[in-house]
Amino acid sequence: MIFENHLFEQIINNIDVGIIYIDKNHNIKQVNQYAQEALGIIIDPHKSHLGGKINPGDIVVIVDNHIGNDDGGLTPEDLKVININDKDIKTNDTLIGIGIFKNAEIKPIYKHCRNLGAVCEFKIKTNHLGFHIEAYIDSIEKENVIIVNGIKYSIKFFNSIGHIVVIDKISGNIKFFQAKGYTVRKENIRRLLQGNTFLPKGDKSFGSINLHEKKLEEIVECDALISDLDLILQEKLSSIQNKFYELNQRPALCSIHTIKNNHEVAGAFITLNDASEPYKMLKNRNAILSELEKIQNNYITQNYTFPPNSFQDFVGNSAKINEVKYLAYKASSFKLTVIITGESGTGKSQLAREIHRLYKGDSPFIEVNCSSIPHNLFESELFGYVGGAFTGALPSGKDGYFQMANSGTIFLDEVGEIPNEIQVKLLHVLQNRKFYKIGSSKPTNIDVRIIAATNMDLRKEVQNGSFREDLYYRLNVFPIKIPPLRERTSDIYILINNILKNLSNFHNISYKQLSGEALNKLLNYSWPGNVRELENTLERAMTLCETNILYPEHIYLEDITSQNNILTLKNMLDIAEKRALEDAIIQYNHNKNLIIKNLNISKSSFYEKIKRYNIKF
Numbered sequence: 001m002i003f004e005n006h007l008f009e010q011i012i013n014n015i016d017v018g019i020i021y022i023d024k025n026h027n028i029k030q031v032n033q034y035a036q037e038a039l040g041i042i043i044d045p046h047k048s049h050l051g052g053k054i055n056p057g058d059i060v061v062i063v064d065n066h067i068g069n070d071d072g073g074l075t076p077e078d079l080k081v082i083n084i085n086d087k088d089i090k091t092n093d094t095l096i097g098i099g100i101f102k103n104a105e106i107k108p109i110y111k112h113c114r115n116l117g118a119v120c121e122f123k124i125k126t127n128h129l130g131f132h133i134e135a136y137i138d139s140i141e142k143e144n145v146i147i148v149n150g151i152k153y154s155i156k157f158f159n160s161i162g163h164i165v166v167i168d169k170i171s172g173n174i175k176f177f178q179a180k181g182y183t184v185r186k187e188n189i190r191r192l193l194q195g196n197t198f199l200p201k202g203d204k205s206f207g208s209i210n211l212h213e214k215k216l217e218e219i220v221e222c223d224a225l226i227s228d229l230d231l232i233l234q235e236k237l238s239s240i241q242n243k244f245y246e247l248n249q250r251p252a253l254c255s256i257h258t259i260k261n262n263h264e265v266a267g268a269f270i271t272l273n274d275a276s277e278p279y280k281m282l283k284n285r286n287a288i289l290s291e292l293e294k295i296q297n298n299y300i301t302q303n304y305t306f307p308p309n310s311f312q313d314f315v316g317n318s319a320k321i322n323e324v325k326y327l328a329y330k331a332s333s334f335k336l337t338v339i340i341t342g343e344s345g346t347g348k349s350q351l352a353r354e355i356h357r358l359y360k361g362d363s364p365f366i367e368v369n370c371s372s373i374p375h376n377l378f379e380s381e382l383f384g385y386v387g388g389a390f391t392g393a394l395p396s397g398k399d400g401y402f403q404m405a406n407s408g409t410i411f412l413d414e415v416g417e418i419p420n421e422i423q424v425k426l427l428h429v430l431q432n433r434k435f436y437k438i439g440s441s442k443p444t445n446i447d448v449r450i451i452a453a454t455n456m457d458l459r460k461e462v463q464n465g466s467f468r469e470d471l472y473y474r475l476n477v478f479p480i481k482i483p484p485l486r487e488r489t490s491d492i493y494i495l496i497n498n499i500l501k502n503l504s505n506f507h508n509i510s511y512k513q514l515s516g517e518a519l520n521k522l523l524n525y526s527w528p529g530n531v532r533e534l535e536n537t538l539e540r541a542m543t544l545c546e547t548n549i550l551y552p553e554h555i556y557l558e559d560i561t562s563q564n565n566i567l568t569l570k571n572m573l574d575i576a577e578k579r580a581l582e583d584a585i586i587q588y589n590h591n592k593n594l595i596i597k598n599l600n601i602s603k604s605s606f607y608e609k610i611k612r613y614n615i616k617f
C-alpha cells in the first residue's frame with residue numbers, strides 16, 4: 001500500500017512514540033511530533049519570543065544549580081556582564097541572580113550557595129525595577145523556575161540545568177526564556193551572556209531551522225546514540241532494542257533499526273520514549289498546569305491579549321497599561337468614537353496616534369488642540385468657510401479640520417475646552433456625519449473617526465453646566481482612562497530606556513546609562529507631570545551630563561511638595577503597603593485567595609488593610 005506523504009505525516013505525528021528516520025549519511029528525513037517535543041524542538045506554543053540577542057540594559061534572570069554544568073561551561077567571571085562580581089562565587093555553586101546586562105551601575109540581586117541540600121528552599125522573590133520576579137529551584141519536582149509578573153517559565157533538570165529569562169529593556173516583554181533543546185539551539189547561558197544570538201520560540205520556533213536540511217547530530221546531542229547508530233548503518237549490529245540514552249539532557253528509551261532498499265542499507269529509524277516521566281502523566285499534568293496557569297493569569301491570557309508588537313510608540317507593560325493597550329487595540333478595530341482621559345502628560349495624544357495607526361495608518365490624522373484656538377475662530381477652524389463668507393475671508397474659501405481629516409481620524413485634544421456654541425455643532429457632526437461650512441447652505445458629508453481626549457472630569461463639567469450632556473454621551477462611546485505614572489511604577493524602567501534611546505538619536509549623542517542611585521531617584525519619585533515630566537527630566541539630565549553615566553546630581557525633580565514634606569517612616573510604610581495591595585489586586589485579577597497567598601498575609605489582615613486604605617475591591 002502506498003501512502004501519500006502528508007497522510008503518512010499525519011499518522012506518525014499522532015502516535016505516542018517518537019520516530020526519527022534518517023538516511024545512511026545521517027540526513028534527517030522525518031521527525032515526528034512526539035520526538036520533536038521530547039528533544040525540545042517544539043516548545044509550548046502559548047509562550048513565544050522573537051529571535052535576537054541580549055542587549056545592554058536588558059534584565060537577566062538566572063537560576064543555575066551548578067555553575068559550569070549544563071550552562072555552556074559558565075564561569076563566575078562570566079557573571080560580570082550582569083554586574084555580579086563576587087569572588088566568593090565558585091564553579092559548581094548554586095546561583096540565582098538578577099542583573100542588568102552590561103550596566104555596571106545598577107546593583108544586581110543574587111544569592112548563591114555551595115552544596116544545596118536535596119530538599120531546601122532556594123529562592124529569590126522580589127520587585128525589581130517594577131517587575132515582580134520570583135526565581136527558585138524546586139528540588140522535589142527537579143525544576144528551575146522563573147516567574148515574571150505572574151507568568152511561569154520553568155525547565156526540568158536531570159542533574160542540573162542553567163535556566164535563564166531575559167526581559168527586554170525597551171518593551172518590558174520577555175525577550176528570551178530557556179527551554180528544552182537549548183544545547184541544539186546553542187542557547188546556553190554562557191553563549192547568550194557573551195552576546196550570541198538566540199532563535200525565535202513559539203509558533204514559529206525553529207521556523208529558521210529546516211529539520212530536513214539537518215544531520216541528526218545537529219538536533220540530537222548524544223555521542224552514544226550516534227556511535228550505536230553507525231554500528232547499525234555499517235551492519236555491525238542488527239538492531240538496538242530499548243536502550244537508555246540521554247538525548248539533549250533528557251533520558252529517553254530508544255530502539256534503532258535499519259531500513260533497507262533492495263537489500264542495501266538505506267538508512268535507519270529510531271523510536272524513542274521520553275523516560276523522564278511517563279508520557280501520559282506528563283500530558284495530563286501539563287494540561288492541568290496550563291489550565292491553572294490560565295486561571296492564575298486570567299488577566300493576561302484572556303482579558304488583555306493583543307498581538308505582540310502592535311504598539312510602536314506607546315510603551316509600558318504594567319497590568320494597568322496592558323489594560324489600556326488592550327482597550328486601544330479593540331477600539332482600533334472599529335470606527336468607534338473614543339474618548340481618552342487621564343492626567344496631563346500620561347500619553348493621551350500618543351495613544352490616539354497609535355489607535356489611528358492601527359486602524360488606518362495611511363489615512364489623514366488631524367490633531368486639534370481645542371485649548372489653543374481662539375473662541376471666535378473655532379467654527380472656521382473646525383468646519384472651514386466658503387469664499388467671501390465674512391470680512392477678511394480668503395476668496396477661495398478654506399477647508400476646516402474636519403474636512404482635512406476626511407476618511408481618516410480627527411483627534412480633538414482638550415475637548416472640554418470647546419465653547420458651548422461649538423459643542424452643538426460638534427454634536428450635529430457626531431449624529432449626522434455632515435456639517436455646514438460658514439457661509440454655505442450645502443452640507444458637507446464626511447467619513448471621519450473621532451478620538452477625543454481630556455484631563456478634565458467631563459461628568460463634573462456636565463453637572464456644572466459647562467459641557468453639554470448630550471455631547472458627553474455621544475463622545476463617551478468607548479472611554480479609555482490612562483492611569484498616572486505613579487500608579488504604574490513598573491513602566492518607569494522601560495520608559496526611561498525608550499526615552500534615553502530616542503533622546504540620544506534626536507540629539508545625536510552617545511547613549512547614556514543611569515547610575516543605580518539615579519535610577520532609584522527616578523523610581524521613587526511621584527511624577528506629577530507623568531511621562532512628559534520624565535522625558536523633560538531625562539533630557540535635562542542628558543544635557544547636563546558630560547560623561548556616559550547619569551548620576552543623581554544630573555536629575556532635577558520639580559515636585560517641591562513631595563521633596564520638602566518629609567514623611568514619617570509610618571507614612572512611608574503605609575504608602576508602600578497600599579501600593580503593594582493595589583498592585584496585587586491587579587496582578588491577581590481580584591482573586592482574593594491568590595492575593596492573600598502571594599502577599600503572605602492572613603485573611604483578616606487583608607480585609608483590615610482593604611478597609612483601612614479605603615481600597616475598592
Ligand SMILES: Nc1ncnc2c1ncn2[C@@H]1O[C@H](COP(=O)(O)OP(=O)(O)OP(=O)(O)O)[C@@H](O)[C@H]1O
Binds near residue numbers: 316350
Ligand atoms: N506610554 C508612552 N510611551 C512612550 N511615550 C509616552 C508614553 N506616554 C507618554 N509619552 C510621551 O510623553 C509625552 C506626553 O505625552 P502626551 O502628549 O501624549 O500626553 P497627554 O496626556 O496628551 O498630555 P496633555 O493632556 O498635556 O495633552 C509625549 O512626548 C509622549 O511621546
